[in-house]
Amino acid sequence: MKEKLLEIKNVYKTFKISKKQQKILNIPTAKVVAVNDVSVDIYKGEVFCLLGTNGAGKTTMLRMIASLIKPDQGKINIKENIEKDVKNIGFLTTELKLDGFFTPNYLFDFFGKLYHIDSNELLQRRKILFELLEIDKFAEVKLKNLSTGMKQKVSIAVSLVHNPDIIILDEPTNGLDIVTTREVIKFIKMLKEEGKSIILSTHIFDVVDKLADRVGVMVEGKMICCEAYEEFIRGMNTEEKFFKLYYGVKGVKENELE
Amino acid sequence: MSWNEIITIAKKELFKSFGNKRILFTTAIMPGLVIFVLYSLMGKTMANQQNIEDLNSSYIITINLPEEIKKYFEASNLEFQNVGYTRQDEMKELIKNKTEVLLVLFPDEFSVTGQDSSDLNSIQNIEVYYNSSSKLSSYMYSKVTTLINEYESSIFNLFDINNSNEQYDLASNKESVGRNLSAILPMLLMGLIYSCCLSIAAESIAGEKERGTMATLLVTPVSRVNIAMAKVTSLSIVALISGISSYIGIVLSLPSLLNLESLNILMIYNIEEYILLFFTVFSIILVIISIMSIVSAYSNTIKEATTSLSPFAALMMLIGLTCMIQTKPASHWWMYLIPLYNGVQELYGILISEINYINFTVMFVSNSVYVFICIFILSRMFNNEKIIFG
Numbered sequence: 318m319k320e321k322l323l324e325i326k327n328v329y330k331t332f333k334i335s336k337k338q339q340k341i342l343n344i345p346t347a348k349v350v351a352v353n354d355v356s357v358d359i360y361k362g363e364v365f366c367l368l369g370t371n372g373a374g375k376t377t378m379l380r381m382i383a384s385l386i387k388p389d390q391g392k393i394n395i396k397e398n399i400e401k402d403v404k405n406i407g408f409l410t411t412e413l414k415l416d417g418f419f420t421p422n423y424l425f426d427f428f429g430k431l432y433h434i435d436s437n438e439l440l441q442r443r444k445i446l447f448e449l450l451e452i453d454k455f456a457e458v459k460l461k462n463l464s465t466g467m468k469q470k471v472s473i474a475v476s477l478v479h480n481p482d483i484i485i486l487d488e489p490t491n492g493l494d495i496v497t498t499r500e501v502i503k504f505i506k507m508l509k510e511e512g513k514s515i516i517l518s519t520h521i522f523d524v525v526d527k528l529a530d531r532v533g534v535m536v537e538g539k540m541i542c543c544e545a546y547e548e549f550i551r552g553m554n555t556e557e558k559f560f561k562l563y564y565g566v567k568g569v570k571e572n573e574l575e
Numbered sequence: 576m577s578w579n580e581i582i583t584i585a586k587k588e589l590f591k592s593f594g595n596k597r598i599l600f601t602t603a604i605m606p607g608l609v610i611f612v613l614y615s616l617m618g619k620t621m622a623n624q625q626n627i628e629d630l631n632s633s634y635i636i637t638i639n640l641p642e643e644i645k646k647y648f649e650a651s652n653l654e655f656q657n658v659g660y661t662r663q664d665e666m667k668e669l670i671k672n673k674t675e676v677l678l679v680l681f682p683d684e685f686s687v688t689g690q691d692s693s694d695l696n697s698i699q700n701i702e703v704y705y706n707s708s709s710k711l712s713s714y715m716y717s718k719v720t721t722l723i724n725e726y727e728s729s730i731f732n733l734f735d736i737n738n739s740n741e742q743y744d745l746a747s748n749k750e751s752v753g754r755n756l757s758a759i760l761p762m763l764l765m766g767l768i769y770s771c772c773l774s775i776a777a778e779s780i781a782g783e784k785e786r787g788t789m790a791t792l793l794v795t796p797v798s799r800v801n802i803a804m805a806k807v808t809s810l811s812i813v814a815l816i817s818g819i820s821s822y823i824g825i826v827l828s829l830p831s832l833l834n835l836e837s838l839n840i841l842m843i844y845n846i847e848e849y850i851l852l853f854f855t856v857f858s859i860i861l862v863i864i865s866i867m868s869i870v871s872a873y874s875n876t877i878k879e880a881t882t883s884l885s886p887f888a889a890l891m892m893l894i895g896l897t898c899m900i901q902t903k904p905a906s907h908w909w910m911y912l913i914p915l916y917n918g919v920q921e922l923y924g925i926l927i928s929e930i931n932y933i934n935f936t937v938m939f940v941s942n943s944v945y946v947f948i949c950i951f952i953l954s955r956m957f958n959n960e961k962i963i964f965g
Contacts, residue, residue, distance in 0.1 A: 335963075383794055408794050412964075414787035416590050430583045431795040475791075551853040 321396070322405075322483055322514045323359035323382065328352055328391035330377055330538075351377040352388070353538035359483065359514050364505065366525045366546075367518040368559055369535035375518045377408070378535070379485050382516065383408040395483065409476040410487035416475045417461030421452050424460070424476060432479035437476075446474040449504060466497035473504065484508060486517045490524055502527055522555040533558060538565045578627055580797045581805040588779060589808030602817045604773065606767060610824030618831030633711060635719060636666050639681040649724050653719070655679075670706050677715045678704040679723075687730060750927065752843055756829070757926035761919045762895030763825055764818070768860055769891045771817035773884055774809050776867035781880035784872075790963060803953035807946065814860045822856070829851060846926075851925050858917035858942040863891075865949030872956045891915070898923045904934075911937040914945050 329351040339347060352374045359365055369375045380386045382393055383406055385512045395405055399521040415424050422443070429439040460468055469489070477484065486505070490498045505515060505528055518523060525532060525546075532549040534542040542549070542562050549558055593599045634654035642693055648655055658666065660683075669675040680702040701723060705716035783789035790922055792802060844852070874880035895913050904924040911917040917938040956962045 380960075385790065385794060385963075412787055413791040413794060415791060416783075416786070416788045418595065419587075423590075427583065427587055428795065431792075431797050433579075434596070472892060494829075 319360035319363070320468040320491075321358050322361050323396070323516075324392070324394040325355060325357045325359075325382070326383060326392045326394070327380075327558050328355045328378070328388045328393060330374075330381060330386070330388050331418050339429075347505045347562075350538050353535070355538075355540045356391075357533060357540060357543055358407070361482070361514055361518060362512045363507060363530040364509050364515045364517055365531050365533060366529040367516065367533050367535060368520075368525065370563070373535040373540040375535050376412070376487060379408070379410065379487050379516065382406065382483075383485055387511045405482050407481040407484045408487075409472055409485065409489060412478075412487075413472070415460055415468070415472060415475060418459060420457050420459055421447070421474070424471065424475055429478045433443070434479060440479060442480065446477060449507070450474055457542055469493055469501070471499065473501070475506075478572060479512075483516070485515045486515060488519055489517065490519065490521060492507075498524075522559070525555050526550075534562050536563055539566075541566055577797075577801060580801045581808065582804060584792070584797070585809040585812075588806065589812060592775070592809075592813045602771060602813055603820050605820075605821075606771060606804065606817050607820035607824030607827075610763075610767070610821055611828045614825065615831040618828065633715065635677040635679060635715060636675055637679045638663060638666075639683060639685060640679070641681060641687060641880065643687050644681075644723070644726060648722070651722055653722065668705055670704055670712065670737075670818035671710050673706055673712070676705070676712050677719060678708070679719060679817050680704070713915035723889060730744070731935050753927040757923050758899050759932075760825060760926060761898045761922045762892060764821065764856070764922070765859075765891040765895035765919065766865060766888070767821040768818050769888050771821070771876055772810070772814045772860065772863045772867055773814050773881060773888075776864055776871045777874070777877045777884065779810055780868055780871035781808060781874040781879045784874075784963070785876045793957060793963060796887075799952065799954040799957040802917035802957060803868075803950045807868055807950055808859070809952070810864045811857070811861050811949055814864055818860055844925075848925055848928065848930070851930060852922070853922045855918055855925065855935070858939050859915065861920075861946045862914050862918070862942050862949075865946045865953075868953055869949055869956065872953055872962060894919050904931075905925075905928060906931075908933055908937050911935075911942045914942065917941065 329350075331348045331350050333347055334342070334344070334349055336347070339345075342349075351436060355374075355378060357365075367375050367378070377386070381388050382395075384393075385408075404570065419427070425443050425447075429442070434442065447456055448536075452467075452470055452471060452474055453468055455463055463471070469492075473489065489505070490501055493501065502524065505517070509515060509528075509530075515526070515528075517528060529546040529549075531543065531545050532555075533540055549555070552559070591598075592602060622905070634656050637655045637657045640648075640655065640657045645655075645657075663678075663680065666675060666678045670678055677912050681703070685699055685701075701717060703720060703723075706712040707716075780789070783792075814826050867887070870883050870887075871880045874883055897916065897919060901923070904927075905911070905916075905920045911920065911934045917934075921935055923940045924934065
């Protein structure tokens with residue numbers, strides 16, 4: 318039986334909106350449900366891909382797992398790493414950016430210190446990650462002078478500075494060129510082989526096909542589907558399955574789509 | 576509370592501020608340099624204006640100049656040229672077109688003695704023609720009328736006031752310089768502290784929110800209180816360096832501005848007073864930075880933060896102005912509980928060497944309490960998802 322690292326139980330999250338936003342969105346109440354009664358477990362060594370359109374509640378869900386925000390209801394239980402007295406979660410999202418004034422070396426050490434990593438261990442960790450992600454070549458160049466792909470590699474390295482067991486990657490290949498995308502996918506596979514649990518949110522079906530062990534689909538705050546990848550693609554491809562589920566919730570008939 | 580975390584974040588902030596030559600120049604060197612150049616120029620301009628007016632080489636024109644007054648003019652180093660009565664209109668025309676400076680026309684039978692002052696009809700009229708659109712002419716008019724009035728008084732002289740080389744003003748150099756400094760320094764310092772705090776506080780919090788780097792910090796296991804403390808500490812250090820730079824600029828330019836002869840002004844305060852001055856300025860900076868940090872955290876962009884903080888400038892200047900209005904610093908201890916006003920009053924007291932340690936303690940302790948309240952509010956704000964994610 319697989320080891321459960323993360324348990325999300327009946328999580329519910331709402332946001333208050335202004336009267337102006339209420340008018341624009343044509344919503345009768347001042348509250349918007351971002352995540353509606355979501356439950357899911359994440360197991361050791363799996364890649365859980367989260368699919369959904371913009372505003373489906375994926376990012377809110379990931380923020381709650383990373384404890385950046387708190388759920389209104391429900392529980393998120395993370396299995397603590399007893400050996401390391403630090404957060405067992407690494408979080409990479411397009412919203413979280415690194416200061417362009419600093420170099421990858423400086424930022425890696427800075428975040429390492431904030432995670433209370435011992436200086437020798439930090440050195441080792443930097444060596445491994447920088448080598449794997451090929452950051453060594455530009456480790457002393459200020460971030461503002463790096464390309465999007467290079468910056469993303471640094472962000473990945475920094476989010477893994479404390480060697481977490483659970484890694485949240487929110488659209489990790491967004492805006493990357495084909496070569497860097499390939500490198501990032503390869504790196505995620507390697508993390509999985511190391512036994513890390515990865516929660517990956519993406520809009521790119523190809524990334525799901527290459528990485529997913531299980532797939533979750535969120536529409537309007539609800540997790541409408543959560544199953545093994547093989548089950549998910551049974552009889553159709555990822556894209557077809559996603560739109561079938563999505564339009565199913567939206568109440569659009571197939572013939573209307575055609 | 577982990578000091579290591581606070582130091583790590585504060586070091587990063589300081590490295591960012593001082594690792595960049597441009598920022599280093601604008602925060603640590605430029606404030607002092609700008610003030611020094613600006614105030615020195617202001618002082619020199621004022622001195623030059625005075626010098627122009629002191630150039631008494633310009634002579635005046637006189638008609639019917641009596642012998643007694645001639646001697647008095649000569650004794651007063653006033654140069655003149657006596658011309659005939661017939662040239663009166665010609666001289667007036669020359670004054671009109673600013674070729675000549677002044678014309679003093681004495682009556683034909685002018686006599687300095689034997690006049691009955693009680694008979695108003697017998698009072699002789701001396702006519703002084705000048706051109707008010709010329710600074711020199713106006714100045715000479717004032718000088719000549721004063722001289723003539725003095726001469727008139729000397730004829731019936733009964734007593735003089737302070738007519739010897741004795742030092743009549745018993746205030747020490749320190750007191751008089753301190754009085755001058757206390758009138759302008761607090762206001763200048765408040766203005767300068769405001770401007771340097773504004774840019775760094777807006778950049779450090781609203782700027783980080785705008786760029787998305789603040790959320791990256793909040794994902795780490797560092798407590799929000801520690802992040803708030805580190806931010807306020809590093810910002811205060813940068814602002815303090817800027818404040819010291821401004822202070823040095825002010826002090827170095829004061830001899831020019833106040834027309835003092837040397838830099839002895841630096842020596843008028845002792846070590847104890849400088850230490851108190853340092854802690855007072857630091858305390859003011861901490862309060863300002865803390866308040867600004869809260870406003871900055873509420874804002875989503877640097878522009879929004881600076882706009883929200885702009886009314887604060889007027890308040891700061893107004894508080895700084897109180898030293899010009901008041902004859903002495905606030906005496907009641909409870910007045911030193913009022914944030915910002917307490918710091919300005921303490922500065923006032925130190926500059927005129929009227930130090931009250933109870934008031935200083937009340938000011939310093941109350942400001943420290945306000946700063947901790949602000950840090951607490953800031954840490955709560957960092958927990959608020961609406962504030963962090965807009």
